[in-house]
Amino acid sequence: MFPDIDACRAAARWAQQHAAELSVTIVRSGATAWRWRMEAGGAVVAVASRDYQRRIQAAQAAAVVLGLLAGAELGEMPVRVRI
Numbered sequence: 001m002f003p004d005i006d007a008c009r010a011a012a013r014w015a016q017q018h019a020a021e022l023s024v025t026i027v028r029s030g031a032t033a034w035r036w037r038m039e040a041g042g043a044v045v046a047v048a049s050r051d052y053q054r055r056i057q058a059a060q061a062a063a064v065v066l067g068l069l070a071g072a073e074l075g076e077m078p079v080r081v082r083i
Helices: 005-017 055-069
Strands: 023-030 033-040 043-047
Touching: 005 043, 023 055, 033 055
Parallel strands: none
Antiparallel strands: 023 033, 033 043
16 A cells, blocks of 8 residues: 555556566465565565466466566556545
8 A cells, every 4th residue: 555646656666667676476365366476675566456266377467467567658547545
């Protein structure tokens, strides 16, 4: 969670600039579910937004995200207020 939209965008830019340094970890998120997370220096900087039924699917999805991250264009992000 980020305190505001600017902090979120700054974190996304940082991840883009350091994409080559990120490591991927595949973690179990349930009895038959897997997720990926990307880390830098032991800190989690990105996580999967969904579960995958197979570990290999989570690994493949993480590889796609990591491959596209550096060149991705940051679009406008809607502001959501939690109540």
